[in-house]
Amino acid sequence: xxxxxxxxxxxxxxxxxxxxxxxxxxxxxxxxxxxxxxxxxxxxxxxxxxxxxxxxxxxxxxxxxxxxxxxxxxxxxxxxxxxxxxxxxxxxxxxxxxxxxxxxxxxxxxxxxxxxxxxxxxxxxxxxxxxxxxxxxxxxxxxxxxxxxxxxxxxxxxxxxxxxxxxxxxxxxxxxxxxxxxxxxxxxxxxxxxxxxxxxxxxxxxxxxxxxxxxxxxxxxxxxxxxxxxxxxxxxxxxxxxxxxxxxxxxxxxxxxxxxxxxxxxxxxxxxxxxxxxxxxxxxxxxxxxxxxxxxxxxxxxxxxxxxxxxxxxxxxxxxxxxxxxxxxxxxxxxxxxxxxxxxxxxxxxxxxxxxxxxxxxxxxxxxxxxxxxxxxxxxxxxxxxxxxxxxxxx
Ligand SMILES: [Ca+2]
Ligand SMILES: [Ca+2]
Numbered sequence: 001x002x003x004x005x006x007x008x009x010x011x012x013x014x015x016x017x018x019x020x021x022x023x024x025x026x027x028x029x030x031x032x033x034x035x036x037x038x039x040x041x042x043x044x045x046x047x048x049x050x051x052x053x054x055x056x057x058x059x060x061x062x063x064x065x066x067x068x069x070x071x072x073x074x075x076x077x078x079x080x081x082x083x084x085x086x087x088x089x090x091x092x093x094x095x096x097x098x099x100x101x102x103x104x105x106x107x108x109x110x111x112x113x114x115x116x117x118x119x120x121x122x123x124x125x126x127x128x129x130x131x132x133x134x135x136x137x138x139x140x141x142x143x144x145x146x147x148x149x150x151x152x153x154x155x156x157x158x159x160x161x162x163x164x165x166x167x168x169x170x171x172x173x174x175x176x177x178x179x180x181x182x183x184x185x186x187x188x189x190x191x192x193x194x195x196x197x198x199x200x201x202x203x204x205x206x207x208x209x210x211x212x213x214x215x216x217x218x219x220x221x222x223x224x225x226x227x228x229x230x231x232x233x234x235x236x237x238x239x240x241x242x243x244x245x246x247x248x249x250x251x252x253x254x255x256x257x258x259x260x261x262x263x264x265x266x267x268x269x270x271x272x273x274x275x276x277x278x279x280x281x282x283x284x285x286x287x288x289x290x291x292x293x294x295x296x297x298x299x300x301x302x303x304x305x306x307x308x309x310x311x312x313x314x315x316x317x318x319x320x321x322x323x324x325x326x327x328x329x330x331x332x333x334x335x336x337x338x339x340x341x342x343x344x345x346x347x348x349x350x351x352x353x354x355x356x357x358x359x360x361x362x363x364x365x366x367x368x369x370x371x372x373x374x375x376x377x378x379x380x381x382x383x384x385x386x387x388x389x390x391x392x393x394x395x
Contacts, residue, residue, distance in 0.1 A: 042357050044324070044374070044391040050078065050085035051385035055377040057106040058367050058388075062114055068377070068388070069121070071103035072096070077153045083390065092143065092155035096123040097136045100171020105138070108178045110214060117144045118214075119155070120186070122176035127167035137164035138176040140188055142215070161216025165205055165230060168193050173241040177315070182251040185219055186212045187235065189242035189255060196278040199238050202231050207277065209242060209255060209269055211235035223272035238275035238300060244316025245269070248346055249329055256316040256333050259283045260291060262308035266331060267301070268349055276300030283308065304351035311338030314379070315365045318346070321372025323393060330354065334363030336379060341366065
């Protein structure tokens with residue numbers, strides 16, 4: 001068993017995680033800190049605020065309420081008061097194709113939400129024809145969030161403004177996280193749908209990060225703007241399943257990515273850059289086939305940080321709050337198989353693994369709250385609910 005796995009799986013053992021997430025023995029293994037639970041050692045207090053059915057994403061409104069998506073297609077508007085929650089279901093959400101990794105996905109606000117009221121949702125839809133011909137793909141819709149005096153809420157004027165093309169078989173690797181940049185443009189992470197080569201095929205928008213205007217148009221400064229409708233969307237390529245995208249305080253775009261076996265990644269995303277999948281990866285295919293590692297001068301951009309064994313990064317948040325001052329400009333990554341909250345310290349274009357805190361459940365989403373608290377959504381599923389967790393400094 002690898003030491004990192006041991007650290008997560010045997011939290012009561014006499015083991016502590018050092019800054020790289022590796023396990024280190026803590027003195028005499030027969031007499032040391034056996035009574036201390038790992039939760040007591042975490043540098044934050046964790047409160048369970050609410051539960052959801054397979055929650056996937058959340059975002060905060062300017063008034064402190066939150067929107068939470070549930071994968072079967074439900075959007076909740078959540079009012080948070082003194083560490084309790086009440087919620088209503090928002091009507092008018094798109095029909096989603098639920099199954100496998102598919103369903104309702106990300107939710108983000110328009111950069112001008114206070115004035116325009118637009119929210120953006122990603123979701124999976126079936127292909128055309130009877131039962132979609134067995135195909136599906138991610139899409140992004142924009143709609144106006146309207147809240148009424150009686151507390152009800154609806155999405156109005158919903159329009160699909162982007163789609164994965166082509167729709168293909170299978171129900172995995174949709175990606176479909178959304179982030180707005182300081183340039184006002186919308187970036188969408190698009191997974192390669194477990195089809196490998198599309199990540200290198202510039203006539204498909206699978207395995208890419210695409211950059212669009214807030215209405216789904218093509219910005220004229222995209223790298224392949226004049227090379228046809230699909231190429232024109234592409235900002236970066238050679239991605240596998242990019243499940244997190246976020247901008248840092250300097251306006252740089254980062255993405256966390258589920259790579260192949262031994263190859264989960266945090267990338268600094270640059271315009272027109274090729275991140276290599278499936279031609280190169282520091283991991284290898286799950287069926288055992290080799291993938292050449294990144295090497296200098298191979299033409300592919302290597303990750304800033306990678307994980308072996310994998311953590312299964314679900315989400316990415318770059319912290320700008322004041323509640324945890326030591327973690328400003330750190331990247332926070334939710335880990336699914338890793339069952340952890342992972343911190344990576346960012347310094348300009350460099351990144352370094354910093355912490356790997358065991359959370360004892362699959363973490364699907366990481367979000368920063370208005371007051372700088374860190375919020376997590378557990379994955380749930382398999383009959384269990386996913387909790388909404390609020391992390392605050394230890395008093
Ligand atoms: Ca979010
Ligand atoms: Ca490799």
